[in-house]
Amino acid sequence: MKRKLLGVIDATTFHDDLEELLMHRSLAALPFGGRYRMIDFVLSNMVNSGIRSVAIFPKLQCRSLMDHLGSGKNWDLNRKRDGLFFFPSPINDRTPNRVGSFDHFAANLDYFYRSTQEYSIIANCYTVFNFNFRPLLEWHMHSGCDITEIRHQDGSSMEMYLIKTSLLIKLIETRNETGYTCMKDVVSNIHHDYSICHYNYSGYATMIDSIQSYFSTSMELLKPDIWRQVFLKEQPILTKVKDEPPTKYIKGSSVKHAMIANGCIINGMVENSIIARGVTIGKGAVIKNSIIMQKCQIEEDCILDSVILDKDVKVEAGTHLKGTPHSPFVIRKGTKQGALMNS
Structure with missing residues (x-):
């Protein structure tokens, strides 16, 4: 039980440089790679890591996203226990680059209270990568860290965080006293007593935050060496199945x-x-x-x-x-x- 993870995907982010493609959809539902959506990558990584309870926190236009994910069947998340959960944000403003809004979590705090998973992974919805979170959890547990931030090889944040679910609940409940609005506020503050660690991810990972990065990353998929790093047979990127004839x-x-x-x-x-x-x-x-x-x-x-x-x-x-x-x-x-x- 201690080694079980709760998946939390923040699908609220809006990047102004992607506005041309986000007029009718959220960033999480942005088509990518011919047959996928942006959220497919992090969601598939969670499922391939053995995560069986995933909460998605969408905002803005979420109809396309909910149509894509449905009951979660294509990710084996249509379950009697745990499974896939949607918690639309009650906040209507656009809050770019603010992954893990505590106000949004607070509006759905019952979900975290009911969760049986001791640890939570909080992730953005716009990173193209293929990553098994199990080694990260083992590393985090042995390190004794309170919060682990996943970083690129160059040291930049991937805006993904591993934390005990009980500590996450505490941060949400005390947000008004501490002034913390999101996970980024916590890991960047040096005046608290929490131990913050950094886990360097060495694989291929690109965050889509502009038209140029969307285009260049898409073109990179045509390179066989990049394609093999993203689409692994043992850790498939899952998506909505559509019965269509061959081309x-x-x-x-x-x-x-x-x-x-x-x-x-x-x-x-x-x-x-x-x-x-x-x-x-x-x-x-x-x-x-x-x-x-x-x-x-x-x-x-x-x-x-x-x-x-x-x-x-x-x-x-x-x-x-x-x-x-x-x-x-x-x-x-x-x-x-x-x-x-x-x-």
Whole structure:
């Protein structure tokens, strides 16, 4: 029992530099890698680490996130005991870079009171990584630390914290007296008596906090050495399962160095790109260095280079769109791009 972990995922963060992609969804529900959502990575890591009770604290637009996660069945979290829990925030303001808001936790304190897990892992929802939390728990227990902060190899915080559940409850209950608003406040304060330790994570990990980091990290997935570090057979990244037919490649089409999800129809050229489910690419179209989200329609003879198309975008025949790796061209969800623009 002592070695059991409670999973707590803060899904409230909003990054202004990602606003173009967060108009209709939370950051946790942002599509990534053709068939995943951002939250899939930390949630899968928790499940693969043996965590059977996970609380998700969403805010802003959480309908897309709740639709994606459902009952938690795809992560084996649809359980009679423990399982997946949603606790929407009663706070309406945007609070970027404030993982683990004690006010948000306080509004759902009964959940922590009822939990039987002695330790809690508090994590953000926007890190691409594959990490088993079990060795971290063992390290934390042997170190005698009160709180362990996970850090990158370069020493920067990954905004993930391991703490005894009883201490977490105490910090929540005394927040008004101490002035601590979140976990970051606690670990950065040198005037308390808690022992703060740092655990350096040596694997691949990238935090998505801007359009540029979203684009560059997506392109990194096309590198075999990076892909192998993120998608491990023994620790799979789980996601919502959709029953769709295989992608159809029309005679004359060309695909090089790309990730193509199910249900697409490819009748043009795709190179160094990520294509999500149900995308249609017309004859003569050329897609390079781009991210095309679910159910986009790209008509004949279009040329797209360094472009991000959000879901359900239609690009009219003959349209040319070009961005750069540092400033990709972003088209919002459900809009039309071409001679007659409806965005």
